[in-house]
Amino acid sequence: MSIFDEVHDRLNTRSMKWDMRHLVFESEDVLPMWVADMDFKAPKEVNEALIKRAEHGIYGYTAVDNEVKDSIVNWVKTRHNWGINREWLSFSKGVVTTLHMAIRAFTEVNDKVLIQTPVYTPFYKVIEAHDRKIVKNPLFKEDNYYKIDFKDFEEKLKSGVKAFILCSPHNPVGRVWKKEELEEMARLCLKHDVVILSDEIHADLVFNGEKHIPIASLSDEIAANTITCMAPSKTFNLAGLEASYAITTDKEKREKLIDEFNKQGHGNGLNTMANTALEAAYKYGAPWLNELNSVLEGHKNYVTEQLENRTDLKVTRSEGTYLLWIDCSALNLNAEELKQFMIHQAKVGLNTGIDYGEEAAQFMRMNIACPRATIEEGVNRIIEAVNNR
Structure with a gap:
């Protein structure tokens, strides 16, 4: 069995x-x-690592060291063919938390934020909670398959949108966006100076023959306009341990995001068990x-x-x-x-x-x-x- x-x-x-x-x-x-x-x-390796850490019995302040960061770098390269640097990483307890901070860091009150509906419920909340305005680019269904209305997408961006929250792979409709779809979304966001906040928490959960492509991996220019949110939580059933990270290649954006975390009292790290589980999952899972x-x-x-x-x-x-x-x-x-x-x-x-x-x-x-x-x-x-x- x-x-x-x-x-x-x-x-x-x-x-x-x-x-x-x-x-x-x-x-x-x-x-x-x-x-x-x-x-x-x-995975048993994750549980074994957690048990070993618990046996130590001391749970003081814990650092995210280079060994943990390298496990992420290696995972993203091996799994998603994207070469990233340790310096691009920042940490939080969850992707939704990062989205809250990113909305505060990269938009102002009353700014418009684009989402592609129907979409993960917290997207609405992270926009409204900070007095930003929701703009919808509804997906449409053709032959029982959801697609992007790119004409509407650009029209909405032109209306003054400042940020776009991308769900990739998409929750709830299950789309794994194709390269050409990602390229077109990224091109239009660059054209209209719209920052991309990409929720890629389901990146590792794709079916045979499909390939998740991080939107920021398409080019250096696109990467500089994107905050990519990833986590082992959905992949390895670790949600209760609260471990996630953001990949931000642009130094100014990265510092701005981390500064927002610090201003809101969240810090930039992982708890003791999250540290342990993330490393074990990415090394052995x-x-x-x-x-x-x-x-x-x-x-x-x-x-x-x-x-x-x-x-x-x-x-x-x-x-x-x-x-x-x-x-x-x-x-x-x-x-x-x-x-x-x-x-x-x-x-x-x-x-x-x-x-x-x-x-x-x-x-x-x-x-x-x-x-x-x-x-x-x-x-x-x-x-x-x-x-x-």
């Missing part, structure tokens, strides 16, 4: 996904397939990740196949992440009705599409980073509930 088939009991571990069901869904009966963490153990991606693609194919002959539920074609974007519009339910149907009839805890944008009111997001037995149970519950409507 694969390590990814093993079912782990996560109850009573203070798991947001499992132990907070009564708060999120007002029910303990739902099978949780929502918040983006995995029901898999981290590649074989585990390769198997994981194969498992996730199998899960995606299973769910797609189970629903492909139905007219009422459709899985959007995706190329990466462990999140499926399911079109439920044929059920003819509004956003609240769809949410309640999934909770009370299907008894499956999914993310509601409307949280990612008004245009997604009849979609649901499913997390497939769990054992196959959980996937099968969740899909069967949904199918049975729809059949019994």
